[in-house]
Amino acid sequence: MPVINRSPDSATVGSVILLGIIGVVAAQTAIASDTEKYIQDKCAGCHALSADDFDVNDMSERLRRKGPPLYYAGDKFKKEWLQGWLQSPSRIRPGGGFPPDHTVVTDDGDVIDEKTLPEHPSVAKPKAGDVAEFLLTLHLKARPPLKTAYQPKEVSPMLGKMNFNKFKGCSACHRDEEGVGGLSGPELYSAWNRLQPEFMVSYIKNPVAWDPHSMMPNKHLQEPEIHKLVDYLKLIGEKRP
Ligand code: HEC
Numbered sequence: 714m715p716v717i718n719r720s721p722d723s724a725t726v727g728s729v730i731l732l733g734i735i736g737v738v739a740a741q742t743a744i745a746s747d748t749e750k751y752i753q754d755k756c757a758g759c760h761a762l763s764a765d766d767f768d769v770n771d772m773s774e775r776l777r778r779k780g781p782p783l784y785y786a787g788d789k790f791k792k793e794w795l796q797g798w799l800q801s802p803s804r805i806r807p808g809g810g811f812p813p814d815h816t817v818v819t820d821d822g823d824v825i826d827e828k829t830l831p832e833h834p835s836v837a838k839p840k841a842g843d844v845a846e847f848l849l850t851l852h853l854k855a856r857p858p859l860k861t862a863y864q865p866k867e868v869s870p871m872l873g874k875m876n877f878n879k880f881k882g883c884s885a886c887h888r889d890e891e892g893v894g895g896l897s898g899p900e901l902y903s904a905w906n907r908l909q910p911e912f913m914v915s916y917i918k919n920p921v922a923w924d925p926h927s928m929m930p931n932k933h934l935q936e937p938e939i940h941k942l943v944d945y946l947k948l949i950g951e952k953r954p
Pocket residue numbers: 752755756757758759760779780781795799803804805806807809810811833834835836844899
């Protein structure tokens with residue numbers, strides 16, 4: 714009886730594998746373009762997704778957009794935080810957006826009119842993963858170089874706080890505790906959980922290199938001084954639940 718050789722020849726195996734790869738790549742591309750379209754539709758009205766689109770416009774563009782730029786999201790956010798926050802967003806900037814346009818002047822100073830603050834739209838679970846994945850592919854084209862890599866060090870809570878509040882004046886615009894500190898910048902007690910450490914160092918060093926319309930002043934700090942501030946953000950961030 715003739716033996717029938719059922720094993721496919723290597724050319725067949727090759728083309729089956731190749732077709733398989735094309736299929737996987739095509740499916741991934743479909744997810745990416747589907748997600749990209751979703752983000753264009755649902756997010757781009759408030760968030761700049763490309764630097765070119767943002768740079769050419771003046772400050773009015775930033776004001777119109779309402780939300781912070783996302784074209785460097787891949788350099789900025791921690792993945793786990795981003796996926797979770799998109800599903801149940803909580804406020805990061807006490808004043809709502811940019812600039813804080815919900816401030817009322819009172820005898821006790823500026824307060825935020827919470828009632829007028831809009832809720833951020835949320836993204837349902839399966840989609841949130843794809844959206845986060847896509848946003849994390851966005852990077853700044855020319856990331857400003859740092860002299861030394863950030864290595865976390867211990868800092869005393871008291872000295873860290875004094876440095877943040879008194880010496881470097883960060884609390885004029887930022888909060889290192891819930892309900893305490895400035896209103897115009899993002900809360901920083903959650904910064905360590907939200908942001909990549911190297912991004913924090915780089916942004917504090919030169920905010921305009923990231924966002925030409927940034928309202929954060931360049932304090933002309935040296936990298937070792939910035940590392941100490943980030944050590945403090947780590948300390949207070951890790952203390953949170
Ligand atoms: C109506 C305007 C608006 C729309 C639409 C919108 N956002 Fe936002 N987004 C904002 C504002 C304002 C903030 C700042 C909120 C805060 O700090 O509390 C923000 C914050 C964010 C942040 C945190 C950014 C940071 O630097 O802290 C992310 C991430 C984000 N939005 C993603 C998205 C995604 C993804 C979509 C689409 C599904 C979207 N947003 C739709 C206005 C919007």
